[in-house]
Amino acid sequence: MPDDHATLLGRLDAIVGTSNVLRAADDVAPYLVDQRARYHGRALAVLRPGSTEEVASVVRVCAEHALPIVAQGGNTGLCGGATPDASGAALVLSLTRLDRVRGIDAENATITVEAGVPLARVHEAAAAAGLAFPLSLASEGSCTIGGNLSTNAGGTAVLRFGNARELALGLEVVLADGRVWNGLRGLRKDNTGYDLKQLFIGAEGTLGIVTAAVLKLFAAPRTRATAWAGVSGVAAAIALLRLAKGMLGDRLVGFELISDVALELSRRHHPGSPDPLPGHPWYVLLQADDAMADAPLPALMEATLEQAVSQDIARDAVLAQSHDQAARLWGLRENISEAQRREGPNIKHDISLPISAIPAFLAEAERDLAKALPGVRFVVFGHLGDGNLHYNLAPPAGAAPEPFMSNAPLANRLVHDRVHAAGGSISAEHGIGQLKRDALPRYKSPLELELMHRIKDAFDPAGLLNPGKVL
């Protein structure tokens, strides 16, 4: 159907402008591979619409031509959710030109932004109004709000502020038939029927295309205390979490767990990193914030650490004495992923568990894996305050990555089976995308999958929105 094809491209050109229809191999290449270069797809074209209306018009044309659509934000996802499949049948719809902050309402403590606004720009806009948007991720300079919402992003402040889902008050969404649902409400209470926005959040572009959102803003933190503690094990880290929540209450914003192996790796690949408390098997990075200027927060954090040490919950602990020291402590945690990348391939898991179930899970999973993959090294870290671990497996010391990496399916199975048995989730904050789609039927009940399919059929009966992802 060359005529049909030419007509189609002509119509798309007319909607977004020729310069925003990318077809040359070099131009489209960056949009066809995911951040970890695990998935390589093809596409009919990459479109860069500049407004909600243009998105809607493109989707209408796609609906007419039964053309699949893969929406993409900053393309920083970790599960291949924004990478098209290899068929080349789909259009990639890059939303980065929808990059306006539509408005900020300081009295209502809300901001309205388009999907393509990078997360860091939301931080800046909030700060300019004397407020804060608490979602915080490693990729915040390039990830977009649309992607954050579509994957229900987590990050380092979920303990206090929740996931992206909890931070959204309203959405604007282009539906599968090209109609626009305007749900851009800035209300903290609205009980007038089914809460439609909840369906689009975390749906990875399979139910509709998020084009704008109203987000909650908060009082900006004006005092901060950051601390580092060495603990004897994960059970002790959990006891420290409970103690810190009890003493710091809502001030406790971050509670990160880091194993000695993860720390050693982070330090080795980042010369000049500090080593605040050498010699413990596990570490915790704590951060507390207070909206009050000059709050007695460092004293309160110190009292918490003293309690922890005196109760034998922590072996040792240290409070950052400056912004710079705090940043260097955070660096230890944040550099782990990059250190792992430099170290070579490893088998990654983004899991969550009831916090109380984590020690037994770790013991059991370690036993299973040590047996199946002799010499395996465990690189464990994550957001313990949310029950979220990045549970990664590196090859035995000195071993070549390749034979080890071929065990990934087996390792995934062992880890995910244990997570599932403990009431956990095989994807805490990264989503399903392509990466875990085939695993889903093993861990979701047939009934839950059936309900998900019913929703998919209700919103995208032709199956054109991000096919092959999630379901």
Next chain:
Amino acid sequence: MPDDHATLLGRLDAIVGTSNVLRAADDVAPYLVDQRARYHGRALAVLRPGSTEEVASVVRVCAEHALPIVAQGGNTGLCGGATPDASGAALVLSLTRLDRVRGIDAENATITVEAGVPLARVHEAAAAAGLAFPLSLASEGSCTIGGNLSTNAGGTAVLRFGNARELALGLEVVLADGRVWNGLRGLRKDNTGYDLKQLFIGAEGTLGIVTAAVLKLFAAPRTRATAWAGVSGVAAAIALLRLAKGMLGDRLVGFELISDVALELSRRHHPGSPDPLPGHPWYVLLQADDAMADAPLPALMEATLEQAVSQDIARDAVLAQSHDQAARLWGLRENISEAQRREGPNIKHDISLPISAIPAFLAEAERDLAKALPGVRFVVFGHLGDGNLHYNLAPPAGAAPEPFMSNAPLANRLVHDRVHAAGGSISAEHGIGQLKRDALPRYKSPLELELMHRIKDAFDPAGLLNPGKVL
């Protein structure tokens, strides 16, 4: 079909036991009228199942017989959502016998409760574990968690903790065909597909019957400061909100607005009530909590109030000096509804608005209503921190209620039109039920209603779950 009828009742008897099938007029009467005695329904029978399995079996039988089901918790709803219609065709399914606390996990800070557990019992169970469940409502002694979730209840701590929706991590739901979806996860991060629980929360029993939930618990507050401020108007109250959020941050848990008319009414019907700061047109009740024992919270609240007075934001303010004084201040706010009841009929609205839009809304609505209903008295109070007002209209002083109350449809229309125009919601925290069902098409777009119907069809194709409610 008397045979069919007898068979049906026999099957239901066999499932829940004869003593839990209520048919006598006196027995069923309390289940057939709503709390405000606005709706009087009829029912084939009232069933009191004792377990999720019994609920599921009952629903299966109902599905076979095409029998409508009205789920009911503590029957404290304000929109008739739990009252059957007048046809007498429906079964009322009272869930109050599903009253077990299934478990509490202090390390994970979660509690698993059955739908019929009264809210106050969740508070008690959390407190016994040294934690707190922050949902707080006037009816907490009798309302149930199932009802709280099905109506996405709000209350006095939404400012800090969100609505019931934000407090639920997992649900167990009996679906329209009697199958049980076990989504009882206790995870703060879980991104494995569509978040099904969000659909059942706030759906008022029209998509499934919530039988149990996993709820988030929080550090118990150990210091509290309660204050009362007189302000010149609602714009000043909003400025005070912003100041208090900036200084108190997450400690600010409650921020209630009360007009002088509402206060006078509350005091007149409750002799012995205090009158802390006579002579202001509007008042604000502030509450701040801190998890820290002996936190310098009263001093911080005092500093906030001093700032407010020195910046001309508040005219005057006073800090409660004891638990008893704090309770008496809260009494002023909490007694308004009862005072209104004693005063006689009035036209009620449960609305929300972007906080920034409230002053203009109040001015415009007052102008409209004073013109349409000469002499009308405005009884305005509510959760200003959430943009939620209880905007009630009383007859002119000395006037009989009856001619005035006949204007309710006109008044509702005027108020809701203004709310809608200002980007607000016609039901902030009470839901739709029967009360606002007919108003919904005026304020929801046809597209949004269509999407709601698609969801309803996907989950309850036969339309047996709480027919005539919401949609």
